[in-house]
Amino acid sequence: MNGTVFLVDDDEAVLRSLGDILSADGLAVRAFDSAEALLAGCNAQSEGCIVLDIRLPGMDGLNAQDVLAEQGVQMPIIFLTGHGDVQLSVRAMKAGAYDFLQKPVAADTLLARVYAALMLDRRRMQVRSEEALARERLARLTPREQEVLNQLLQGASSKEIAKQLGLSPRTVDVHRKNILVKCRASSVLELSELYRRGNNG
Amino acid sequence: MNAAINQTKALSEALNRINVTLHSTLDFHEVAQRLLSEGSRALGSETAAILLRDDAGWQISDVFRMPLGMVDTPVTDQEVQHAVLAIQSRQIVAIDDALHDPRVNREHVRQYNIRAVLAAPLIARNEIIGVMFFNYHAGPHVFTEPEVHFAQQLATTAAIALDNARLFDERLRVEKALRASEQRLHLALDAADMGIWDWDMLTDSVLWNEKHFSLFGVDPASFTNQVSEAFSVLHPDDRERVQASVQQALTQQEPFYTEFRVVHPDESVHWIASKGQQVKGVPGDPLRMIGICFDITERKHAEQERERYLHQENIAQMHRLHIAGEFAALLAHQLNQPLSAIRSFAEAGLVRLRHATDTPERSAQAFNDIVAQSERAAQSIRDLRQFLARQPQAMTAADLNAHVRSASGLMSVLARSYAIRVSLDLSKSLPLALMRPSQIEQVVINLMENAIDAIRLSSAMNAAVTDTLGGKMKGTIQIATLLDPELNELVVTVRDSGPGLDAEAAKRVFDPLYTTKENGIGMGLTISRSIVEVHGGRIWAKAGSGGCFKFTLPVVTTP
Numbered sequence: 001m002n003g004t005v006f007l008v009d010d011d012e013a014v015l016r017s018l019g020d021i022l023s024a025d026g027l028a029v030r031a032f033d034s035a036e037a038l039l040a041g042c043n044a045q046s047e048g049c050i051v052l053d054i055r056l057p058g059m060d061g062l063n064a065q066d067v068l069a070e071q072g073v074q075m076p077i078i079f080l081t082g083h084g085d086v087q088l089s090v091r092a093m094k095a096g097a098y099d100f101l102q103k104p105v106a107a108d109t110l111l112a113r114v115y116a117a118l119m120l121d122r123r124r125m126q127v128r129s130e131e132a133l134a135r136e137r138l139a140r141l142t143p144r145e146q147e148v149l150n151q152l153l154q155g156a157s158s159k160e161i162a163k164q165l166g167l168s169p170r171t172v173d174v175h176r177k178n179i180l181v182k183c184r185a186s187s188v189l190e191l192s193e194l195y196r197r198g199n200n201g
Numbered sequence: 202m203n204a205a206i207n208q209t210k211a212l213s214e215a216l217n218r219i220n221v222t223l224h225s226t227l228d229f230h231e232v233a234q235r236l237l238s239e240g241s242r243a244l245g246s247e248t249a250a251i252l253l254r255d256d257a258g259w260q261i262s263d264v265f266r267m268p269l270g271m272v273d274t275p276v277t278d279q280e281v282q283h284a285v286l287a288i289q290s291r292q293i294v295a296i297d298d299a300l301h302d303p304r305v306n307r308e309h310v311r312q313y314n315i316r317a318v319l320a321a322p323l324i325a326r327n328e329i330i331g332v333m334f335f336n337y338h339a340g341p342h343v344f345t346e347p348e349v350h351f352a353q354q355l356a357t358t359a360a361i362a363l364d365n366a367r368l369f370d371e372r373l374r375v376e377k378a379l380r381a382s383e384q385r386l387h388l389a390l391d392a393a394d395m396g397i398w399d400w401d402m403l404t405d406s407v408l409w410n411e412k413h414f415s416l417f418g419v420d421p422a423s424f425t426n427q428v429s430e431a432f433s434v435l436h437p438d439d440r441e442r443v444q445a446s447v448q449q450a451l452t453q454q455e456p457f458y459t460e461f462r463v464v465h466p467d468e469s470v471h472w473i474a475s476k477g478q479q480v481k482g483v484p485g486d487p488l489r490m491i492g493i494c495f496d497i498t499e500r501k502h503a504e505q506e507r508e509r510y511l512h513q514e515n516i517a518q519m520h521r522l523h524i525a526g527e528f529a530a531l532l533a534h535q536l537n538q539p540l541s542a543i544r545s546f547a548e549a550g551l552v553r554l555r556h557a558t559d560t561p562e563r564s565a566q567a568f569n570d571i572v573a574q575s576e577r578a579a580q581s582i583r584d585l586r587q588f589l590a591r592q593p594q595a596m597t598a599a600d601l602n603a604h605v606r607s608a609s610g611l612m613s614v615l616a617r618s619y620a621i622r623v624s625l626d627l628s629k630s631l632p633l634a635l636m637r638p639s640q641i642e643q644v645v646i647n648l649m650e651n652a653i654d655a656i657r658l659s660s661a662m663n664a665a666v667t668d669t670l671g672g673k674m675k676g677t678i679q680i681a682t683l684l685d686p687e688l689n690e691l692v693v694t695v696r697d698s699g700p701g702l703d704a705e706a707a708k709r710v711f712d713p714l715y716t717t718k719e720n721g722i723g724m725g726l727t728i729s730r731s732i733v734e735v736h737g738g739r740i741w742a743k744a745g746s747g748g749c750f751k752f753t754l755p756v757v758t759t760p
Contacts, residue, residue, distance in 0.1 A: 011538045011542070013538070013539065013542035013546075013570065013573070013577070014538055014541050014542045014545070016570070017541075017542045017543075017544075017545030017546040017549060017570065018545050020545065020546060020549030020567070021545055021548055021549040021552055024549045024550075024552040024553040024556065024558065025552050025556070026556070082534055103537055103538075103541040104537065104541035104543075104544040104545070105541065105544075105545065106544070106548070107544075107545065107548030107549065107551065107552055110545075111552075
């Protein structure tokens with residue numbers, strides 16, 4: 001499984017023991033004893049998930065969640081909570097947390113949630129790379145080809161496009177062929193999918 | 202006929218003589234003796250006696266020429282049936298020949314060898330006192346008209362004289378008893394340190410005994426006896442209340458009891474209890490009120506002391522319960538961490554076994570970790586139990602500086618090991634404060650621990666500061682004591698060179714579970730707060746750069 005588990009807990013024993021479970025199952029783990037250390041140790045490009053103790057000295061888990069969002073870190077966050085932290089958990093979920101686990105955590109539960117979070121993050125990364133690819137391909141088109149693409153996506157025929165842009169239908173066909181080649185698409189349907197991805201987000 | 206006239210004259214003279222002599226005394230037996238002897242002489246009887254009659258029967262009261270041993274002997278109605286007859290008829294019963302007269306008891310006259318007898322009833326104020334006997338032993342005696350008449354008059358005089366003497370005796374006895382009773386009362390009141398007051402409500406003047414003056418701190422020589430002056434000695438806060446309870450006692454017609462303070466000329470305050478009751482002249486019209494009062498200062502102080510103690514114990518108990526609740530939360534948190542770690546270390550081992558990646562070294566490490574964590578949990582429980590089991594020490598007036606010194610001495614050793622310098626700035630000659638010394642030391646230790654942790658946390662980020670002594674020190678802790686004369690309390694300040702707290706943290710830092718530390722969970726400060734509040738003080742943190750904690754203790758005030 002790709003991605004790193006960013007594990008944060010101020011209690012040394014809890015931090016090390018949870019890290020042991022994750023790494024024993026073959027996961028890459030990076031352990032931090034404070035929210036500040038986590039913020040210094042990850043960025044928007046980091047892949048994986050975050051397992052974050054909700055009670056931390058200094059910056060606590062909820063504040064860290066806000067700062068991570070501001071810094072564009074989109075990895076899913078699983079909160080670790082103690083007894084009587086129900087309200088904190090609710091706030092965390094409302095702020096977009098992926099899940100929360102109550103200590104003591106069963107290894108199977110921890111692993112299941114972590115894998116699910118990593119999956120989610122991988123899909124997120126996949127979508128992100130597909131979008132980047134689409135943008136890159138669309139960027140190769142000349143201004144004239146982009147005009148032709150816009151008409152094509154609106155369902156216009158070659159004749160209609162030629163008339164609209166003041167070109168010969170033959171020229172339009174050449175542009176159409178070049179667009180399909182540059183975008184590595186086999187049909188206008190595929191082109192429209194690519195366009196949607198390239199203009200998303 | 203001449204003889205009869207002479208006898209009448211002689212008897213009348215005798216009666217006058219007896220009347221005169223009776224005036225010279227009021228003693229009952231003396232009166233009785235004169236009556237019997239003079240009567241006997243006038244009547245020519247050999248012996249005479251007076252028997253008194255009461256509900257119990259007859260009793261020989263006085264005798265003339267008869268054995269004195271007879272006095273106080275009880276006699277039955279049967280024995281003296283002629284006396285009973287005299288009383289019932291209210292007439293003289295004259296027995297000329299006792300041996301042959303059916304009106305007398307044969308046995309009786311034989312026993313005393315009575316040959317003739319004259320029984321005169323003694324009746325005064327329509328009340329039967331008894332009977333006077335004049336006995337003849339030589340032979341029968343024919344009673345003449347003048348003799349019977351004389352006896353009649355003598356009996357009347359005798360009854361009045363004896364009645365007077367009896368009343369006088371009674372009065373003497375009552376007076377003597379009263380005097381003795383009064384004397385006993387005074388002795389008892391004196392022994393009990395009781396004041397007596399007698400309030401004449403018509404003139405509004407009051408009489409006091411000696412003790413009352415000393416209780417009220419009033420000079421007897423200058424006292425005007427006015428009730429208003431008596432009230433002026435009362436503590437101003439108590440005057441209205443006492444007046445109201447007197448008023449209520451008067452309107453409700455009931456005894457009154459009240460407690461109040463009096464202020465002596467030397468401004469000392471004494472608690473007095475006063476009990477009184479009205480003495481009625483005309484029914485329903487209160488004329489006098491009489492009562493006693495006594496000093497209850499010691500009892501009052503004991504009561505107040507006890508109330509203060511109970512109040513303090515209540516607060517302490519409430520705090521103990523409050524702390525117990527907080528501890529339950531703390532314990533849950535403190536145990537959850539190691540339990541959580543134990544489970545995870547064990548499960549990590551299971552995961553490795555599942556993947557066949559476990560090694561003996563790795564397993565040993567996991568088991569060691571588990572042992573260490575269970576020891577950590579046990580230690581938490583031990584610490585908590587030790588804290589809860591601590592016996593509450595007695596409150597004593599103690600020197601705050603001495604205990605700050607002893608607590609800081611302990612912690613300075615720890616501070617030095619982290620290159621932290623501890624300095625004391627203790628105000629000289631502080632007044633004593635009421636405290637449980639070991640608890641106050643605990644507060645100072647907690648605050649210092651807190652300061653050391655704050656400095657250690659920040660020292661990693663900050664460059665070492667140079668100590669005034671020239672050595673490289675990571676930080677300083679300063680402890681100061683001073684007296685706030687306005688609030689009359691002692692203030693202890695613990696400052697540190699750590700990062701300090703922002704306004705939010707300063708507010709929350711005493712909450713249970715709140716912490717800015719890595720290891721602690723804010724227990725020390727929560728405990729400190731409870732201790733200080735039980736002592737009637739306050740504890741707070743000041744926001745700003747550099748840690749600053751303060752707590753106060755009220756100064757001992759002499760009651």
